[in-house]
Amino acid sequence: MRTSRKWLEQYVDLHDLTLSELAKKITDAGLEVESCKPLSAGTHLVIGEILTCEDHPDSDHLHVTTVNVGDEILSIVCGAPNVAAGQKVIVARAGAVLPGGEIKAGKIRGQESNGMICALFELGVDPHMLTDEQKAGIEILPEDAPVGYTDPLGYLGYDDEILEIGLTPNRSDCQAQFNLGTEVGAIFEREVVLPQFENASDCGAATNLTISSTTEQCPLFLGKVIGSVTIKESPKWMQELLRAAGMHSINNVVDISNIVMLETGQPMHFYDIDAIKNQEITVKNGFEEEYTALDGETYQLEKEDIVITNEGKPIGIAGIMGGDDSKILETTKGLIIECASFDHVSIRNTARRLNLSTESSLRYQKGIEPLAPKKAMDRAVQLLIEYADAKEIEETVQWGVIDETQRVLSCTPQEINNRLGTQFALEEIVSVFERLHFDPIVEGEVITVTIPSYRMDMEGMADLSEEVIRILGYDKLPSTLPFMPMTEGKLNKEQQLIRKTEELLCDKGLQQCVTYTLISSAKKDNAILGSENAIELASPMSEERRWIRTSILPSLIGVAAYNEAHGIKNSSLYEISEVSSKDWIKNHLAIVLNGELEQTRWLHESLPSDFYTLKGLIEMYMDKIGINKNRIFFKENKKDILHFHPYRSAEVYIGKDLVGIMGEIHPVYAKENDVKNIVMAELDLDLIGGVKKSKIKFAPVSKYPSVERDLAFVVDRSLPVEKITEIIKRHGRDKETKETILQNVEVFDIYEGEHVADHEKSVAISLEFQSNAHTLTDAQINRVFESILDSLEKDCQAVLRK
Structure with missing residues (x-):
């Protein structure tokens, strides 16, 4: 933001201050003066x-x-x-x-x-x-x-001093010289006198001008016809102020539009009345064509760009630059004034894509107060009458509604002082609010303020406290030691789980990744275990960083795709991150495996990264953090078959709680992300952390021999093998001795083909029997074995193969 001593002295008396004193005081109040120098210099x-x-x-x-x-x-x-x-x-x-x-x-x-x-x-x-x-x-x-x-x-007019002020994002109001003058007056506790122009545009006869908007990106549009103006040289004061702002003087009419923008912070545009056919202006988007702007350059419009049109043809790139065919010329006899509010994100995206940064676009991008369009229209009409002999003025036409809602906040001196650690009196605090034109009303100890429309940054108690201390001076903050309660130096349960997860997965050869929390709309729409109520940034840096993610996998798949594109065939990746929506904040764990998890080329051994490897990895992880394998269930995936292969994926449950989804990527989704056949999983760490963990128990290795028996039987092809193993485990207890002697169940073969009917499959299972108290007898083993066979025949219609 560029201003000058002459400009500020139009509103505030600063004659007794040196340039360095002025710069220091403004900087101390939170508006950093990055440089200050004379506009020109020379003695004698x-x-x-x-x-x-x-x-x-x-x-x-x-x-x-x-x-x-x-x-x-x-x-x-x-x-x-x-x-x-x-x-x-x-x-x-x-x-x-x-x-x-x-x-x-x-x-x-x-x-x-x-x-x-x-x-x-x-x-x-x-x-x-x-x-x-x-x-x-x-x-x-x-x-x-x-x-x-x-x-x-x-x-x-070169006897001026220039100040370059670096505005923080919350103080976009100081883009307007009127507001900056008010701020300087408050800082130095001096009277501020601004030009009186309120309602100057309310005059005018009936008009034929019609304005409208077909896009939500233009919620307010003001238009006005000035039938007659005189084009001539601008007054000296106007030329000097434009020069101080780094702008050239062109003629009185064009200069007035620029001065009004600098004074009020609201960009506006004057069109030659003869260039606007039928006096009709409409704001639209959806154009895809080339357009020649006021600078003589030709730009390619895209559908998302906001465009000012006349009879369906572009006459300006909204919020950025007008058109070459409707500019003010020496022959201009009358004007049509356009003053509007535009979506700041759209303006920023268009300006960045066109590489077209103007004084207008910079102001729209940073934010403009709701009442600025009306103020700018009033000031423009006043100056046109005074310096351009404006006549034949018609009434103002408005499309949309001006938001005149005023924010009202309350506080007490105790609340302010408790936050700041100060002892300011009621009178001092009220004085600050008066200097800032907050119109304070005191009732007892309660101070109620009405926030001016241009102070869009004022939202609550913290903001009121900040205003008090920056105006009264940060040097008045007492030197105190911060209150630092003692805390026990250890990890909480959530941190312990994350640390344990990192250790276990790194031990298995997986590499930890850290990807962006902000994602594109495409990644947001492909969330796994996500939420439809994703949080959208008000001012995203780009389309690729518009949303706060509700799922990690889309980002992690991007890492795998990058590795694959660069010739890295084996990728074993995981990420732990916080994901957020409007409804919740959670910790998620995502895993992506590609190629081989382990490989020993000398021994010609490898562990492929397939469904079963990932399933075993998840089972190992659950077991190591204290969740017994009997509590973990893998069920057919019906929750998400857009991102996961419908027949090679599973839902992961702990008891009745769904904690994640795992399996192969869907071929279509894989093609969209330029990856091949990867396996992946996303788990809800908060749900896993909330599960009651079993205590780890240690038992001596049994000194008694174990007995293994294999059995194979034919069942219906649609029967899940998991049901078979569940039934076997349920009947592993000897009914006579009440002792559980079945220690392990392992499926080692599934056969479909010759000698087995088309609708059937053969399942081969190995059973291990052992006691911790004595050597097992054949009778005990046979009783349990027969019980298992009977149950399989009854519940699964299993037929023993001989």
């Missing part, structure tokens, strides 16, 4: 008139001049190509100190030179603010410039 300057100008006898480009500076005539050698007799110029006498050094009297190639005829860039004026003609030679003053006047920079 005077306005002179060139009496004679002759070529230097010993040079092909120098000139010998005589210059009248009022009290004497100086001989000066000048090398500027545009120097000529009769010109009024700026002269630096001998002894003058300029930004480039000191000017001394002497001889140049044998000719006396007692000073220098100056160009503006030699006096410290920013070359970007000068024309090519000004940069090529000396500055030629108007014919009526007073010879001998010792403040030529003041005569030209």
Whole structure:
């Protein structure tokens, strides 16, 4: 944000402050002044008139001049190509100190030179603010410039001091010079006098102007017809303020639109009335065509860009730049004023894509107060009447509703002081709110304030406290030690689970990843165990970082795709991260396996990253954190068959609670993400952490021999093997001795094919029997074995293969 002493002094008396004092106080109040410098500089300057100008006898480009500076005539050698007799110029006498050094009297190639005829860039004026003609030679003053006047920079309006202020994102209101002036007045506790222009645009006869918007990205649009204006040079004060803001003066009408934008923070656009057919303006989007803007460049419009149109044809890129075919010319006789509110995210995206950063787009991107369009319209009409002879004014046309709701907040001195650790009196706090134009009302100890519309950052007690301390001064905060309660130096249960998870998965060869929490709409829509109520950022940096994720897997799949694209065939990845929605905040664990988990090339051994490897990894993890394998269930996946293969994935349950989904990626989803056949899982760590864990028990290895028996039987092909193993485990107890002797059940073969009916399959299972108290007898083993066979035949219609 750029401002100047002259601009601020229009509203606040600052005559007794140096530039450094002004900058320090503004910075101390939270608006950091990044640089402060004079607009121009130079001592011993005077306005002179060139009496004679002759070529230097010993040079092909120098000139010998005589210059009248009022009290004497100086001989000066000048090398500027545009120097000529009769010109009024700026002269630096001998002894003058300029930004480039000191000017001394002497001889140049044998000719006396007692000073220098100056160009503006030699006096410290920013070359970007000068024309090519000004940069090529000396500055030629108007014919009526007073010879001998010792403040030529003041005569030209360059006697100003510039402040560059770095605004924090919450103080976009200070983009408006009116608001910045109010802020400076509050900081120095001085009266602020702003121009009176309220309701200046309410005048006008009936109009034929029609305005509308077909996009939600333009909620408010004001338009007004000024039937007659006079195009001429702007007044000197207006040119000087524009120069201080880093802008060129063009003519009075264009300059008024720029001054109003700088004063109120609200961009607006003036159209030549003859260029707007049928006086109709509509805000739209959905265009895909080339468009030539005011700068003469051609830009490619996209569907999402907001465009100002007339009879269906673009006449401006909304919030950024108007069109070349409707600009104000010397021949312009009347105007149509456009002043609107636009969606700041859309403006930012368009400006970034077109690489078109303007004063208008910068203000829209940072946020503009709701009442700014009406203020800007009022101020523009006032200035047009005064400086452009505006006549034939028609009534203002409005599309949409202006939000005039005012925020009201309350606080007490005790609340303020408790937050700040101070002892400010009621009167001091009320004084701050009065200086900020918050209109405080005191009832007992309660202070009620009405927040001005431009202070959109004021939301609650914390903001009121901040205003008090920054205006009264941070140096008034007492030096105190912070209150730091003692805490036990250990991990809480959630941290312990995360730490244990990291250790277990790293031990198995998985690599931990950290991916972005902010994701694109596509990743948001492909959430696993996610939520439809995802949180959207108000001001996303880009479309790729618009949403806070509710699932980790879409991001982790992207890592696997990157690795695969770079020739890394084996990827074993996991990530633990917090995921959020409008309804909850949780910790999730995501796993992605690709290629082989383990490989020993010397022994020709490998462990493929398939469904069963991932399932075993999850079972191992659950067992290690104290969840008994009997409590873990893998059921057919019916929750998500868009991202997971419908026949090679499973839902993971602990008891009756669904804690995750695992399995192969769906081929279509894999193709969309440029990956091959990966297996993946996402688990709810908060649910897993909330499960009551079994205590780890240690038992000695049985000293008695074990007995293994294998059996194979035929069952219906649709019967899950899990049901078979459950029945076997349920009948592993000897009914006579009441002792459980079945220690392990392992499926080692499933056969479908020859000698087995098409609708059947053969399942082979190994059973291990053992006692911790004695050697088992054949009778005991046979009783349990027969019980198992009977149950399988009854519950599963299993037929023993012989």
